[in-house]
Amino acid sequence: MRFEEIWPWLESQTNLEKTPDATPRVWRLDRMHALLEIFGHPERIRPTFHIAGSKGKGSTAGFLSSILSAAGFEPGLYISPHLVDWRERITKNGVFFSQESYLEAFTSLKNLWLDQDQLVRFARTWGGTPTTFELLTLGAFLVFQAEQCSAQVLETGLGGRLDATNVCQPDVCLLTLIEYEHTEILGTTLEQIATEKAGILKQGVPAVVASQPPQAWNVFQKTSEEKSVPLLLWSDALQHFETKLSSAGTDLSVTLTNGNIWASRLPLLGRHQGENAVLAALAVDTWAAQHQMLPQNGKTWAEAISHGWANVRLSGRMEVIRTNPLVVVDGAHTVQSALAAATTWVEIFHRGGTLLFGAFEGKNIEGMASALAGIFDRVILCPPGNERPSSTDHMRQTFLSAGYSASQITTHSSPDVAWLNAQKENAPLLVLGSFYLVGKISLWSRGHS
Template structure:
């Protein structure tokens, strides 16, 4: 575990707000005390297991059973995937909210405060409600024993949604799907976003194994929407859907989209549905459930000039996946008209995903932490540059990663863009130190630009800023925690920006 920062103090800082750090008391506990209890549970976010063996739904089923199964008191959409599940979830939530429904949203991880994980109608759970729920659920969790942090937060969200009369909740899987705590829900629609190799020690070392774990959210008779997948992954999902009688819609085949405009403010696109009933890619396996999904939307559908304020071709795929899920939801009673669709997509927010914080000099925060997400970031930057929407003479890459990531795979797609590389460490318990990043990078067969070291993301931004020219760019990435701390450091810098080096 060389180079990892596993001390509890750093985790407390990463997991709390300013109000918590000054000890605001909301009853018998402060918010920080409530957080301290949550983080004191078995926490796979700080110390992930070596195998999938510690994961089990039995304990969590017992937990929610003692809480009178709150997840059975509202409808839900369940979303799994390797990349894009948060963006896709946020789009579904935004459209349902624009249609007038009372919508819960459970997501993970968070950027700045764990309150972000539990939202109703776009608003985070309050510190007061967070404390009350911790105090109420703690005796139940302690009686069961070995409840994990994620299980506790998931149970909190279900109780909160049920007691706040949420009509429908958008529930994002934490890790995998089959054994994830969220998999107790019986959704109206299941969604699987693009799959790639990730968390291989727990989910499996092949894309087929990962597809089987993610496909564990497929329920008997519940419609499934799948984003475009590698063929072998799609075959696994098709088999699982056929075995469980889950009507299946495939984005990229009968749901297609075309981008029509690109600006730094977002993208415009058209989307079309054609009810094709032939076999899905890879043969006739799953053809029956495929035809049933098409039958659920018997007529062609087309919507033009839709707009999302998120950048990257991958976000149009995510939006199309969200639209397919929303169309199937209409068949299950949750109606969304064209106006709600447009308003929801146009106002969706999902920070730290190719988030442009400044245009000149260009400053971008992105939470890319896998080879697939890093490749998407690199492709988006190249695309924006080719379109003349951004330009830079030098690109400063501020990069930090967590201990269990394949460093070469994540940083590799970004290095050809970088003129200067600053290796840094976020305040996450599993963050690699700059020295360890340097050692690992030296061992990789990569062409690397000049390297600088900074102990913190704030120091990394200050270092880049001290040498920045107006025609330079700064990209802060490698993990969601680096992107989050970069966003905060940038905001603080706006109060006292300091000089930018002028080119001559």
């Protein structure tokens, strides 16, 4: 296998990011456990931080990894999806490993396929061959192990209970905001969705939790009692929380109930990023206190947290990719994420401009359209890509129902045509609705086709 063949090979497997499947054959952990046994359990890196939720997972993972790096650790960071390059999913605090590291890991995985008899026996025993996401997860573990990472931060792909990452042995679990998402797989109520997310909680392992709707919080409390999980609601640890927003970033200052003060300027835009940053810091603080662990480089934890916050690397979250004219991209694809992006846009860049929006079917497009109502002068709609089904007719009707007029809305059949027409507007532009769309626009904005 050559390096450039890795991603096409991965995509040729059962790729649930393109074709979601709710059947038991796909959503199971025994197949991952069998693979880990074959490869000698590379997942056993400590400390491990495991993150589930509906909103803010990737940002929280990025902050957590950045704090650990600032404290002298070498954290492996596993997130999804990617925007431009599949290696974004498997990095050392946002920095790619060498091509040789990826090639060695995924070649060893592909070699399983060389023995057809072994592959057939594996598929019969474990209900099929590994999925794309299972292979990516195992590949991440192999890369982190080979690169001798001294910590790992893992973001779930979907749900939690049966997610491929849920084979890890976490030192701290994190639960970000829960809202309606992937209801065809996770359930149609917040209680059901929260139950799937709570599946990452392990016996006696502490967990830190973001603000939650009551239905989700009740589930987390019940699960924590059943598993003797020390549960910390982020706001209970704070005496003071303040954010100040500008186009240069988000100034964050917090005082904990124990008197500790954390402060820094976040390079990510949005008041909601303050909660993600604090959640990540509390996870590290919880682990450090439990194990009496100090930073590895002589810093204090307050210094490591401040530096980590200030130097986080994360694309596609209210990211300014062009200034003249202004182009901002955000991968928001849930109602609360869209609302946070809209609030940030108005607060920093004011009302008006153009919205380029594209979302796949199955997302809460009605809720997102309502969150974005009355803000933009023009709305351009398109499919995010061909990865999953998408309907511009559905999107158009939804934005009409949200209050936009027919003269304000334009639809296009592909994201490249939508991007070309959006540039002709020569107005401030916000791109929203899908990480797939954001990835394409980010690439094209750099002059790549």
